[in-house]
Amino acid sequence: MTLKLTINGQEHELAVPPQIPLLNVLRNDLALNGPKYGCGLGECGACSVLIDGMAARTCVLPVSAAVGHEVTTLDGLSQNGELDPVQQAFIDAQAAQCGYCLNGMIITVRALLNHNTQPSAQQIRTALEHNLCRCGTHVEILQAAERAVI
Ligand code: FES
Structure with a gap:
């Protein structure tokens, strides 16, 4: 199954199981290593990203839940070489x-x-x-x- 994701302003088409955590896709498939694996239980916040501007914990969020939304990782916060x-x-x-x-x-x-x-x-x-x-x-x-x- 192919999922279309918008991450840090870029479109991605990824052949990944829809139920795996978004964190795994960000780190393992896209090498976006800003989000970290901490507890894996949605408790610590280390894996957070912005989804449509709101914080979300990606260790417990199926990748399919990000389809149709704008995902911004720590890696995508800086603009034109300027830190957020x-x-x-x-x-x-x-x-x-x-x-x-x-x-x-x-x-x-x-x-x-x-x-x-x-x-x-x-x-x-x-x-x-x-x-x-x-x-x-x-x-x-x-x-x-x-x-x-x-
Ligand atoms: Fe702790 Fe996701 S890794 S909340």
Whole structure:
């Protein structure tokens, strides 16, 4: 079965089983390694992408669910060589320790800013409360997210 996907503005036709997780297709078939495999259970957020501007967890999302939607991965956030302001804010705040969770953190903050350009500190905290960081750099991550608010 062939599925048509739109990922980072590009059309792809892929012969993949419709029920496999979108994460597997992104990483294994398209070499888009921004999304990470963390828990595989939809709990940690490491595998997040934007689907029509909203954050989605691709380890538990069948690839067929992305058909007809615009998928944006971390790899696709930068435009014309310019990092997305959220990416830049995370660099400026030195928010990473191991960095494994940052895909999910950045995607979640981007999704928040897509529908609320001026979130409060509490709204940022709430948006990120289901994204896990095993290194415990939550303070820096929250500071980075606040820097991203223009
Ligand atoms: Fe998908 Fe953890 S790897 S939520």
